[in-house]
Amino acid sequence: MSKKQLTPSEFMKLAASIASPVQCSVQMLSQGRMTITMRPKDTCESVLTVTMQMQSDGSATHLYETTETPAKVSRHNYFPVLNEALAAEGLVGVWPLGKSLAYGETFSFTFDDGSKNGHFVSVYRDEKGRYERPVHYAR
Incomplete structure (x- = not known):
C-alpha cells in the first residue's frame, strides 16, 4: 500500500x-x-x-x-471467502498482500497498530475450505 x-x-x-x-x-x-x-x-x-x-x-x-461490520449484521463464525472473514472483524486492510491459506492451515501475524507490542491476528481455514472468524487482540 x-x-x-x-x-x-x-x-x-x-x-x-x-x-x-x-x-x-x-x-x-x-x-x-x-x-x-x-x-x-x-x-x-x-x-x-x-x-x-x-x-x-x-x-x-x-x-x-x-x-x-456491526455485530448484528454479521454473526457467522465461518465464511466461504477469506475477505468476508477478515471484514467481519475489520481486518481486511491489515492482511499481508498475496498471502493465502491451504486447507487445514492456520496463519498468525502481528501488525503495528501504534501500541507498544502491536496487534495479534490468527486465521484458520478448515478442511472444507471455510475460513473461521479471525481471532485478534492487542498484545
Missing part, C-alpha cells in the same frame, strides 16, 4: 465522502500516531478506522485502515 500525504482539509473531505452524517472520534497513540474512527449515525453500515502518522509540518501520512 502506498502512503499518501493528507492535509487536515483533505482528511475532512475524505471523512465527508464516506458517509453523512458521520460521527468521528480521534485517539492519539504513541510515536505521533493517531486513529480516526468514522461511524455513520443511526445506520448498520461499516465503521471505518484510519490510522495516520502525524508529520512535523502538520500533515498526516495514511498508514492503514480497517473496517468493522
Whole structure:
C-alpha cells in the first residue's frame, strides 16, 4: 500500500465522502500516531478506522485502515471467502498482500497498530475450505 500525504482539509473531505452524517472520534497513540474512527449515525453500515502518522509540518501520512461490520449484521463464525472473514472483524486492510491459506492451515501475524507490542491476528481455514472468524487482540 502506498502512503499518501493528507492535509487536515483533505482528511475532512475524505471523512465527508464516506458517509453523512458521520460521527468521528480521534485517539492519539504513541510515536505521533493517531486513529480516526468514522461511524455513520443511526445506520448498520461499516465503521471505518484510519490510522495516520502525524508529520512535523502538520500533515498526516495514511498508514492503514480497517473496517468493522456491526455485530448484528454479521454473526457467522465461518465464511466461504477469506475477505468476508477478515471484514467481519475489520481486518481486511491489515492482511499481508498475496498471502493465502491451504486447507487445514492456520496463519498468525502481528501488525503495528501504534501500541507498544502491536496487534495479534490468527486465521484458520478448515478442511472444507471455510475460513473461521479471525481471532485478534492487542498484545
